[in-house]
Amino acid sequence: MFGRAPKKSNNTRFYDILGVSKTASSDELKKAYKKAAIKNHPDKGGDPDKFKELAQAYEVLSDPEKREIYDNYGEDALKEGMSGGAGMHNPFDIFESFFGGSFEGGNLRKGRRQRRGEDVLQPLKVSLEELYNGTTKKLSLSRNVLCSKCKGTGSKSGVSAKCTGCQGSGMKVSIRQLGPGMIQQMQHACPDCKGSGETINEKDKCSQCKGEKVVQEKKILEVFVEKGMKHGRKITFAGEADEAPDTVTGDIVFVLQEKEHPKFKRKGDDLFYEHTLSLTEALCGYQFILAHLDSRQLLIKSRPLEIVKPGQFKVISDEGMPIHQRPFMKGNLYISFSVEFPESGALSVEQCKALEAILPPKPSREMTDMELDECEETILQDVNMEEEMKRKRHEAYEEEDTPGPGASRVQCAQQ
Numbered sequence: 001m002f003g004r005a006p007k008k009s010n011n012t013r014f015y016d017i018l019g020v021s022k023t024a025s026s027d028e029l030k031k032a033y034k035k036a037a038i039k040n041h042p043d044k045g046g047d048p049d050k051f052k053e054l055a056q057a058y059e060v061l062s063d064p065e066k067r068e069i070y071d072n073y074g075e076d077a078l079k080e081g082m083s084g085g086a087g088m089h090n091p092f093d094i095f096e097s098f099f100g101g102s103f104e105g106g107n108l109r110k111g112r113r114q115r116r117g118e119d120v121l122q123p124l125k126v127s128l129e130e131l132y133n134g135t136t137k138k139l140s141l142s143r144n145v146l147c148s149k150c151k152g153t154g155s156k157s158g159v160s161a162k163c164t165g166c167q168g169s170g171m172k173v174s175i176r177q178l179g180p181g182m183i184q185q186m187q188h189a190c191p192d193c194k195g196s197g198e199t200i201n202e203k204d205k206c207s208q209c210k211g212e213k214v215v216q217e218k219k220i221l222e223v224f225v226e227k228g229m230k231h232g233r234k235i236t237f238a239g240e241a242d243e244a245p246d247t248v249t250g251d252i253v254f255v256l257q258e259k260e261h262p263k264f265k266r267k268g269d270d271l272f273y274e275h276t277l278s279l280t281e282a283l284c285g286y287q288f289i290l291a292h293l294d295s296r297q298l299l300i301k302s303r304p305l306e307i308v309k310p311g312q313f314k315v316i317s318d319e320g321m322p323i324h325q326r327p328f329m330k331g332n333l334y335i336s337f338s339v340e341f342p343e344s345g346a347l348s349v350e351q352c353k354a355l356e357a358i359l360p361p362k363p364s365r366e367m368t369d370m371e372l373d374e375c376e377e378t379i380l381q382d383v384n385m386e387e388e389m390k391r392k393r394h395e396a397y398e399e400e401d402t403p404g405p406g407a408s409r410v411q412c413a414q415q
Contacts, residue, residue: 011074014057022071026062026235033058065173117250120241124254126225128261132321134227141221141252144214149207152245152352154213163199165192213245223254228269228324231258264293269331270320274338275300282339284310290335292319300335310339 015022018032036054040046060066060078066104069077124137126200146152154160162168170193176184188196223235233256241250258266265272271293277286287301298319302308313336320331347355356362 010076011070011072013075014061014070017053017057018061020050024061029058029061033062063167063169063173065175069173069175115246116248117244119240119250119313120252122252122254123257124223124225124235125259127259127295128264128266130225131222131229131256131258131266132227134327135225137225138221139221139223139254140218141240142216142218143240144244145217146243146245147206147209147213147215149208150213152213152243154206154209154211154245155200155204156206157204158401159196160200163190163193163197165199166190168197170195170197207318214243216271221252225256226324227327230324231256231266255399266321268321269289269323271331271333273333273335276338277308279339279341282337308337308339312337 006163012022015024015328018029020032022026024032033054037051037058040051040054042048044053047375054387066078106285106395124139126137147154150156150158163170166172170190171367172190173185173187176186178184190197193199200211206213209215219240221237225235235254235256237252237254239249240252243249254337263273273290275288275290281302285302285304285306290298290300292298298316300314313334316335318330319333323329323331
């Protein structure tokens with residue numbers, strides 16, 4: 001964070017809250033906080049606001065970096081974030097980390113409140129066939145588990161000491177002068193304890209985990225993809241993420257990612273299938289085999305004397321996707337038809353005349369010679385409309401970026 005050095009503000013209130021002098025030692029701060037926190041704990045009938053103030057004051061003054069900022073710049077500097085977020089921690093967490101327990105029924109209950117570990121989101125690609133039929137996928141993963149030899153303590157004796165470099169917080173704050181009236185504040189993991197807040201004697205480190213408290217374990221998970229599940233569906237394996245001391249293990253969450261299918265498109269519980277007919281099939285009837293997602297062969301054929309128009313749809317009920325958790329019920333299968341016309345020049349003059357005799361007559365009228373003389377000849381050209389629209393958008397974009405003569409004159413006048 002960058003900013004100007006703040007003006008000096010109140011830098012005595014936290015000392016007054018704890019009832020100590022500005023020269024109080026670390027032990028005096030601990031003693032004052034312990035006495036006042038127990039007295040004012042809400043579970044003991046104390047004042048919640050006073051309890052919160054005590055936690056905030058102790059959090060700042062027990063940290064050497066935060067205390068230095070507070071003594072030099074005052075409370076406003078902490079509110080602006082120079083201390084890395086003074087007063088942002090849960091006062092009950094501070095109490096429990098200090099005493100190693102919390103009140104229950106008016107009595108101090110030993111034991112540390114466990115934080116929850118992060119969940120791991122893992123995308124899982126599945127084909128439309130697998131979503132239609134259901135499948136089981138076996139996945140191998142590597143994760144951290146608590147060391148069985150030292151039970152996650154990292155030491156042979158099971159004892160660790162609070163890191164003196166960060167006072168057990170796991171984080172350190174450094175301030176650097178960038179220039180006159182300009183400072184930079186950075187918060188980073190304590191290099192002495194690597195952010196753990198505690199240190200272990202080298203000779204006392206566990207021989208299996210080398211003091212890391214966790215070891216790597218390989219595990220096979222079987223992910224059951226049920227029939228009809230959809231893109232984005234989450235499948236959760238509770239408590240299978242990385243383990244860590246004093247932490248409730250998070251979950252591994254697989255997120256289904258549907259792969260594109262070359263023939264079928266899915267919309268909800270319905271399936272869409274595109275099929276191209278020749279002009280002869282569209283006019284005189286068609287018959288083809290549709291290979292479904294479960295390998296069944298469906299015979300698709302037209303009704304007698306039926307003519308299919310380009311863009312026309314047909315539907316087969318109950319041949320769509322299985323409905324999740326109701327797999328015996330299915331959506332619909334929609335077939336859209338496109339018609340492939342012959343290329344120019346594919347028909348001879350005789351064939352065209354034969355078609356004219358069969359097909360309905362042209363919707364035209366005879367033109368007089370005078371009408372024809374008054375008309376202008378035109379030349380029709382083939383065009384790809386998609387490419388044509390791209391070209392027009394590109395030209396419009398270039399025209400917007402190029403200032404006209406009037407814009408240049410205004411610019412000169414302003415100069």
